Amino acid sequence: MATIKDVAKIARVSPSTVSRVIAGSDRISQKTKERVRKAMEEVNYVPNAIARSLARSRTRTVGFTLSRRADQAFSNPFFSEVLRGMSSVAQMRDYNILLSISLNEEEEKEKCLRLIRERRVDGLIVSTSRVKDSLIDALLREEIPFVVIGRSADSPVMSVNNDNVQASFQATKHLLKEGYREIAFISGPRELMVSVDRLQGYKQALFEAGIPVEEGRIAETDFSEEGGFQALCAMRESGVAFDAVLASDDLFALGALRFATHYRMDVPEELGILGFNDTPMMSHTHPPLTSVRILSYELGAEAMELLLGGLENPEKWKNQKEIVLPSRLEIRESTRRKGAENEKSHN
Amino acid sequence: MATIKDVAKIARVSPSTVSRVIAGSDRISQKTKERVRKAMEEVNYVPNAIARSLARSRTRTVGFTLSRRADQAFSNPFFSEVLRGMSSVAQMRDYNILLSISLNEEEEKEKCLRLIRERRVDGLIVSTSRVKDSLIDALLREEIPFVVIGRSADSPVMSVNNDNVQASFQATKHLLKEGYREIAFISGPRELMVSVDRLQGYKQALFEAGIPVEEGRIAETDFSEEGGFQALCAMRESGVAFDAVLASDDLFALGALRFATHYRMDVPEELGILGFNDTPMMSHTHPPLTSVRILSYELGAEAMELLLGGLENPEKWKNQKEIVLPSRLEIRESTRRKGAENEKSHN
DNA sequence: CTGTTAGCGCATTCAC
DNA sequence: GTGAATGCGCTAACAG
Numbered sequence A, B: 001m002a003t004i005k006d007v008a009k010i011a012r013v014s015p016s017t018v019s020r021v022i023a024g025s026d027r028i029s030q031k032t033k034e035r036v037r038k039a040m041e042e043v044n045y046v047p048n049a050i051a052r053s054l055a056r057s058r059t060r061t062v063g064f065t066l067s068r069r070a071d072q073a074f075s076n077p078f079f080s081e082v083l084r085g086m087s088s089v090a091q092m093r094d095y096n097i098l099l100s101i102s103l104n105e106e107e108e109k110e111k112c113l114r115l116i117r118e119r120r121v122d123g124l125i126v127s128t129s130r131v132k133d134s135l136i137d138a139l140l141r142e143e144i145p146f147v148v149i150g151r152s153a154d155s156p157v158m159s160v161n162n163d164n165v166q167a168s169f170q171a172t173k174h175l176l177k178e179g180y181r182e183i184a185f186i187s188g189p190r191e192l193m194v195s196v197d198r199l200q201g202y203k204q205a206l207f208e209a210g211i212p213v214e215e216g217r218i219a220e221t222d223f224s225e226e227g228g229f230q231a232l233c234a235m236r237e238s239g240v241a242f243d244a245v246l247a248s249d250d251l252f253a254l255g256a257l258r259f260a261t262h263y264r265m266d267v268p269e270e271l272g273i274l275g276f277n278d279t280p281m282m283s284h285t286h287p288p289l290t291s292v293r294i295l296s297y298e299l300g301a302e303a304m305e306l307l308l309g310g311l312e313n314p315e316k317w318k319n320q321k322e323i324v325l326p327s328r329l330e331i332r333e334s335t336r337r338k339g340a341e342n343e344k345s346h347n
Numbered sequence C: 001c002t003g004t005t006a007g008c009g010c011a012t013t014c015a016c
Numbered sequence D: 001g002t003g004a005a006t007g008c009g010c011t012a013a014c015a016g
Helices: A004-011 A015-023 A030-043 A049-056 A068-073 A076-092 A105-117 A134-141 A164-177 A193-208 A225-237 A250-262 A280-284 A296-312 B004-011 B015-023 B030-042 B049-056 B068-073 B076-092 B105-117 B134-141 B164-177 B193-208 B225-237 B250-262 B280-284 B296-312
Strands: A061-067 A096-102 A123-126 A146-149 A159-162 A183-187 A218-220 A244-247 A272-277 A290-293 A322-325 A328-330 B061-067 B096-102 B123-126 B146-149 B159-162 B183-187 B218-220 B244-247 B272-277 B290-293 B322-325 B328-330
Touching: A004 A015, A004 A030, A015 A030, A049 B049, A061 A068, A061 A076, A061 A105, A061 A296, A076 A096, A076 A296, A076 B076, A076 B096, A096 A105, A096 B076, A105 A123, A105 A134, A123 A134, A123 A296, A146 A296, A159 A164, A159 A296, A164 A183, A164 A193, A164 A244, A164 A272, A164 A290, A164 A328, A183 A193, A183 A225, A183 A250, A218 A225, A225 A250, A244 A250, A250 A272, A250 A280, A250 B280, A280 B250, A280 B280, A296 A322, B004 B015, B004 B030, B015 B030, B061 B068, B061 B076, B061 B105, B061 B296, B076 B096, B076 B296, B096 B105, B105 B123, B105 B134, B123 B134, B123 B296, B146 B296, B159 B164, B159 B296, B164 B183, B164 B193, B164 B244, B164 B272, B164 B290, B164 B328, B183 B193, B183 B225, B183 B250, B218 B225, B225 B250, B244 B250, B250 B272, B250 B280, B296 B322
Parallel strands: A061 A096, A061 A123, A123 A146, A146 A159, A159 A322, A183 A218, A183 A244, A244 A272, A272 A290, B061 B096, B061 B123, B123 B146, B146 B159, B159 B322, B183 B218, B183 B244, B244 B272, B272 B290
Antiparallel strands: A096 B096, A290 A328, B290 B328
């Protein structure tokens, strides 16, 4: 592999001149510039990124870490879309992405610190966001440049998040408008910010509508279809009535659909079902699922923009930016009641 | 940040001694070893991976590239599972993963070559595998260490693949056993090896059963639910009869389910439907979908093992290894016919 | 067992 | 404008 010296020799200049040409320095004669360029082509020269990183103390690499838990939390397609968004802007700005998937929060934290201390990356994007997040605390303490996808409960940090409260609020309002009054809420683990926020939007909408919040209608479970199904079964068994389900994840909505089938309840007439994430594969359920569409790709892209901006203009870290992306309710048949708006039911 | 020199000074030894302690060299006295260790802790020393990479000409980083097309091809959860598998063994063997998602094959090829030429990675895992694959050709030409997830049509390369021919063969046999005789096949783009292989298994099973292959029952389309739906509609319109669908991707199976609903065909009685990938979210369709389960996690893990093995024992590249992982047919209601095996139909 | 020397490939002073 | 010298932080001979 050719080095800068080889090029210098061929172009009959010094290595530093070659270096300048690479860097695009201006005070260099057109003639030698040409000669160096030709020499580079001749030996098929490509700068060694490692050597450059060492000399400049910057790697042009950012780390993206994820703990398995978070991966499940946001259902799968979400994850790969975020990655695509990140990758796309990284590519454009000539950065690389170092990926690390951990089993739990503790492992993720160590991985993050290690990547930074070993100087493998210039900054990090983390997608965790718990209510009490030790990872974020650690990153702040070590003054590491990072952006979180999600949001931090206490400390102000650079973050990109979707407006969960607002989305959940609107979703609930939609259900109310369709005439549902006894809306059950299936929550993921409450330690996750996303769960807290979505629950809040739900409560807020009920409050505004003057409908009391029944704790019995709120269930918490792990992210899974089964969890959603069981939660509803439990409610039913304990005699809690509900005519709609706000599922804070599409997986729960799947469970709700199964519940409806199991108990022969008509969706949407007897049970309205609304999910979160608008997983592409799930717009084809029977009936098609109403769901909150999240801008996953944009989430990743914005996070990367934010991080790179901060890395290249360190003073930007001063004005902590928290970006919030809108989401949109995709209304489909699982909540489109015929009985409510107009009394004609055609079955 | 502390360097090896700082540690050396504190432990009153030379930098090379510190380096030896890090490397775990044996011929070094227990006493100085201790002293060095203490010094390292004292200043919280962590070796600079970049400097080490430069000195050793090895980065302990492998690149994983993917073009958007391939990402779609294998439906999404597949992708993140593969990544998890790769990440898990990388972590264990202290390697890092550099991720790059491209828009198309050409871009992916350039990205691969660049990563290698810039010396950012020691080797690559690529998940493309077309019938005529220019990426693989390029990697071979440049003598780059790499492993393919999938397989190469012509050149022998290190690869990890699932046994698509066999899986498709078994799936078809299952349909035949259930009494289906007019089995339609929905294929993805034929330029992909996976499509070719699955089609072959299908044909082979029909052949063994003495059933002629009707080209009219074979459709090719892009990976999407809509594609699957339209393919069947087209068949129906052109008067081709079929009593089962072998969908070479779960997305197609979704389309087939919609087709059945649309034309009020009972599944599995009037139409058997069998998918590929066993996407977790889709075991909850109505009726539950029979599908070929792919070991995605293992695919990623094995690919990484293979690559790292090759990187650390270069002579291993001699005996080109092609690993083939088995898959398993998950039989559910969408193909479990009651009418076929015993004539009692209970509806 | 341990220290000295010499790079790894490039960027960046400081001279001229 | 360009070259020479020095260093980024670590590893790897070569001595002793």
